[in-house]
Amino acid sequence: xxxxxxxxxxxxxxxxxxxxxxxxxxxxxxxxxxxxxxxxxxxxxxxxxxxxxxxxxxxxxxxxxxxxxxxxxxxxxxxxxxxxxxxxxxxxxxxxxxxxxxxxxxxxxxxxxxxxxxxxxxxxxxxxxxxxxxxxxxxxxxxxxxxxxxxxxxxxxxxxxxxxxxxxxxxxxxxxxxxxxxxxxxxxxxxxxxxxxxxxxxxxxxxxxxxxxxxxxxxxxxxxxxxxxxxxxxxxxxxxxxxxxxxxxxxxxxxxxxxxxxxxxxxxxxxxxxxxxxxxxxxxxxxxxxxxxxxxxxxxxxxxxxxxxxxxxxxxxxxxxxxxxxxxxxxxxxxxxxxxxxxxxxxxxxxxxxxxxxxxxxxxxxxxxxxxxxxxxxxxxxxxxxxxxxxxxxxxxxxxxxxxxxxxxxxxxxxxxxxxxxxxxxxxxxxxxxxxxxxxxxxxxxxxxxxxxxxxxxxxxxxxxxxxxxxxxxxxxxxxxxxxxxxxxxxxxxxxxxxxxxxxxxxxxxxxxxxxxxxxxxxxxxxxxxxxxxxxxxxxxxxxxxx
Amino acid sequence: xxxxxxxxxxxxxxxxxxxxxxxxxxxxxxxxxxxxxxxxxxxxxxxxxxxxxxxxxxxxxxxxxxxxxxxxxxxxxxxxxxxxxxxxxxxxxxxxxxxxxxxxxxxxxxxxxxxxxxxxxxxxxxxxxxxxxxxxxxxxxxxxxxxxxxxxxxxxxxxxxxxxxxxxxxxxxxxxxxxxxxxxxxxxxxxxxxxxxxxxxxxxxxxxxxxxxxxxxxxxxxxxxxxxxxxxxxxxxxxxxxxxxxxxxxxxxxxxxxxxxxxxxxxxxxxxxxxxxxxxxxxxxxxxxxxxxxxxxxxxxxxxxxxx
Numbered sequence: 001x002x003x004x005x006x007x008x009x010x011x012x013x014x015x016x017x018x019x020x021x022x023x024x025x026x027x028x029x030x031x032x033x034x035x036x037x038x039x040x041x042x043x044x045x046x047x048x049x050x051x052x053x054x055x056x057x058x059x060x061x062x063x064x065x066x067x068x069x070x071x072x073x074x075x076x077x078x079x080x081x082x083x084x085x086x087x088x089x090x091x092x093x094x095x096x097x098x099x100x101x102x103x104x105x106x107x108x109x110x111x112x113x114x115x116x117x118x119x120x121x122x123x124x125x126x127x128x129x130x131x132x133x134x135x136x137x138x139x140x141x142x143x144x145x146x147x148x149x150x151x152x153x154x155x156x157x158x159x160x161x162x163x164x165x166x167x168x169x170x171x172x173x174x175x176x177x178x179x180x181x182x183x184x185x186x187x188x189x190x191x192x193x194x195x196x197x198x199x200x201x202x203x204x205x206x207x208x209x210x211x212x213x214x215x216x217x218x219x220x221x222x223x224x225x226x227x228x229x230x231x232x233x234x235x236x237x238x239x240x241x242x243x244x245x246x247x248x249x250x251x252x253x254x255x256x257x258x259x260x261x262x263x264x265x266x267x268x269x270x271x272x273x274x275x276x277x278x279x280x281x282x283x284x285x286x287x288x289x290x291x292x293x294x295x296x297x298x299x300x301x302x303x304x305x306x307x308x309x310x311x312x313x314x315x316x317x318x319x320x321x322x323x324x325x326x327x328x329x330x331x332x333x334x335x336x337x338x339x340x341x342x343x344x345x346x347x348x349x350x351x352x353x354x355x356x357x358x359x360x361x362x363x364x365x366x367x368x369x370x371x372x373x374x375x376x377x378x379x380x381x382x383x384x385x386x387x388x389x390x391x392x393x394x395x396x397x398x399x400x401x402x403x404x405x406x407x408x409x410x411x412x413x414x415x416x417x418x419x420x421x422x423x424x425x426x427x428x429x430x431x432x433x434x435x436x437x438x439x440x441x442x443x444x445x446x447x448x449x450x451x452x453x454x455x456x457x458x459x460x461x462x463x464x465x466x467x468x469x470x471x472x473x474x475x476x477x478x479x480x481x482x483x484x485x486x487x488x489x490x491x492x493x494x495x496x497x498x499x500x501x502x503x504x505x506x507x508x509x510x511x512x513x514x515x516x517x518x519x520x521x522x523x524x525x526x527x528x529x530x531x532x533x534x535x536x537x538x539x540x541x542x543x544x545x546x547x
Numbered sequence: 548x549x550x551x552x553x554x555x556x557x558x559x560x561x562x563x564x565x566x567x568x569x570x571x572x573x574x575x576x577x578x579x580x581x582x583x584x585x586x587x588x589x590x591x592x593x594x595x596x597x598x599x600x601x602x603x604x605x606x607x608x609x610x611x612x613x614x615x616x617x618x619x620x621x622x623x624x625x626x627x628x629x630x631x632x633x634x635x636x637x638x639x640x641x642x643x644x645x646x647x648x649x650x651x652x653x654x655x656x657x658x659x660x661x662x663x664x665x666x667x668x669x670x671x672x673x674x675x676x677x678x679x680x681x682x683x684x685x686x687x688x689x690x691x692x693x694x695x696x697x698x699x700x701x702x703x704x705x706x707x708x709x710x711x712x713x714x715x716x717x718x719x720x721x722x723x724x725x726x727x728x729x730x731x732x733x734x735x736x737x738x739x740x741x742x743x744x745x746x747x748x749x750x751x752x753x754x755x756x757x758x759x760x761x762x763x764x765x766x767x768x769x770x771x772x773x774x775x776x777x778x779x780x781x782x783x784x785x786x787x788x789x790x791x792x793x794x795x796x797x798x799x800x801x802x803x804x805x806x807x808x809x810x811x812x813x814x815x816x817x818x819x820x821x822x823x824x825x826x827x828x829x830x831x832x833x834x835x836x837x838x839x840x841x842x843x844x845x846x847x848x849x850x851x852x853x854x855x
Binding site for chain 2: 054058060061066140148198199201202216217218219220250251252253254256257258260261263264265266267428431467
């Protein structure tokens with residue numbers, strides 16, 4: 001009997017240890033939640049108005065100037081504000097700035113700022129804060145991030161008086177004002193940055209509708225309403241403090257769990273709904289599906305123009321005819337993603353709608369073009385010229401994000417029919433394979449942006465000392481148009497310029513546009529007023545939860 | 548016995564040092580650049596990349612990087628995350644309790660189900676209970692953790708709504724993930740206990756005990772089981788390693804905080820200091836568990852006690 005009791009003791013010990021440990025982690029969470037509620041204070045307790053929002057991945061940092069991840073923007077969007085905002089009709093409206101003017105030479109902008117704005121830490125918002133934020137973005141010693149590219153060609157700023165600031169540019173840019181609307185170039189609290197230093201991304205302080213409360217790593221991030229907020233931009237109806245008490249972002253990487261958490265009521269909304277669940281959620285009366293196409297460059301396969309035989313127009317056109325993009329998009333995304341037709345996404349300024357449905361797959365034309373180039377089909381069905389097989393080196397970065405590996409696999413099958421041997425290389429080391437060595441024929445990429453000037457970085461001839469662009473494309477006419485588009489002040493003319501660019505890119509068969517990425521959110525019916533900004537980031541200002 | 552323990556301890560330190568070097572080398576040799584995790588390769592300028600590389604010290608030769616890392620390690624500095632400049636050690640401490648709770652609960656479930664079914668199936672050989680136990684064993688071993696995890700989640704969380712699908716606060720969130728982990732371990736233990744029980748039952752000393760007229764219950768539970776448990780306990784020690792690996796999947800499926808999620812995310816992001824820190828930490832844990840398992844033999848088997 002003594003023995004049995006010893007085993008029983010060991011078991012009891014293990015079990016109690018388990019309980020204590022789980023209680024420990026449980027308490028940790030509960031305590032910090034309490035502090036959050038106390039900090040909210042002020043008796044504003046409209047009880048339980050917390051929106052739980054399941055994210056697909058964990059943000060890296062909530063420092064807008066530092067983070068490069070879209071998922072981080074979705075969280076910090078609510079904490080920070082920008083100087084200006086862009087509306088769906090592509091007009092730019094006031095936010096933290098009330099009005100602005102630009103100099104004749106287009107190289108400086110002067111902004112008048114709101115005088116009634118305070119950061120979450122109580123410090124007043126003013127021209128110094130704007131100067132501090134923008135100088136921080138371009139200072140490689142302060143932060144290293146992608147915001148610097150968005151802020152280019154910003155050079156310096158001058159504080160004219162407490163609420164007036166002049167921004168100086170290195171060269172005129174019509175995209176600059178648009179880019180100031182992107183969350184990554186939001187205004188941060190100078191006092192907050194000084195206080196937290198390189199940990200600012202863990203303790204973000206802004207002027208936004210929500211204040212940061214806590215971040216339990218890999219579990220959740222909580223933000224609460226900023227009761228003083230009254231400077232919302234035109235994108236939201238509610239100009240004052242949000243209706244919600246708080247938003248809790250749960251980090252739920254597993255698709256089934258994320259969607260399941262909405263279905264079982266543990267979360268009120270979940271982002272990035274996979275195509276197979278989109279259809280289920282759409283047909284379920286208890287849920288709503290919110291879908292918004294992101295702006296910028298669609299997911300695009302860039303054809304490396306430097307590598308034979310794809311340096312020849314006819315060869316690239318054969319790819320245009322040989323790849324049935326419509327079938328790929330329908331097969332993989334079950335009709336939930338839109339097919340892309342241009343180098344830009346629909347909805348962005350100057351998108352050329354006339355390109356839609358313009359180019360249809362045609363295997364005969366593809367075969368004919370390759371025949372004309374002297375590529376002859378061999379016994380195995382693949383084409384050969386001068387003893388060399390017609391191959392296409394398709395590079396893709398893992399993992400299978402948005403089924404991009406599957407796109408490669410389908411294209412391999414489709415191009416086999418016209419005699420092209422597609423070699424797929426899936427690598428995590430895209431930086432070396434693609435950007436350093438340029439060892440690819442096909443490489444896919446997409447970019448979120450709000451201005452067609454985004455095309456410049458991809459299609460303008462790279463300067464000799466600069467890294468080559470993805471398609472390695474060089475066309476004097478396109479170069480000239482892109483340069484004009486960057487400075488053209490007349491919107492109508494500017495629109496014409498970018499439409500011409502899109503047509504030239506299509507005619508020169510520089511790329512194969514594949515799909516427009518929709519940001520999808522599945523939410524309970526009770527969630528009302530959830531909106532999205534132009535680049536697809538959620539806005540919680542108007543959200544109410546109907547009991 | 549003290550000498551033996553000290554010896555084991557020294558070997559353990561060597562194991563930890565070895566894993567430290569191994570991990571550093573593998574991560575160093577892997578293609579890709581930590582700079583890519585911080586900067587978007589499509590937009591970063593060459594100067595930005597060069598600056599950052601210098602700041603991170605990854606432009607130095609291998610041995611310098613290693614010495615640098617190891618020197619700091621000895622001072623208890625596990626480095627900072629590349630992603631958000633968080634120090635690594637506090638990250639591990641925060642994530643440790645939920646993982647410990649998960650692996651301990653998982654192990655407890657494995658042991659309880661495994662030993663119980665293993666013994667019953669050996670005693671009632673070829674009876675229905677034996678067949679059920681063998682099926683459970685087969686199921687546990689052959690089901691991938693992510694699959695059984697999602698299955699449990701669909702049934703108990705989404706359809707029945709009994710238990711939460713995610714989180715790591717409180718005991719309720721522990722049930723499904725630890726069950727997911729426990730099922731795998733239980734599969735192995737059922738088989739192990741059943742086999743060794745059957746072996747022991749056929750041994751001479753059992754026949755002797757029977758002839759002495761001892762009751763079947765006493766023979767089975769006091770004598771046979773005790774002898775059969777030795778291999779099972781080795782198994783449990785090894786399972787702790789499996790548990791840590793399984794925790795990666797279980798924590799991802801059930802969105803728990805923990806060491807498993809921490810390292811999985813760090814690997815995806817090529818956040819080297821975090822990967823190194825967690826691997827080193829896990830190596831230490833693994834070594835300690837094995838040490839404990841070795842010592843626990845002495846309580847169960849007098850022969851081992853004498854030889855140690």
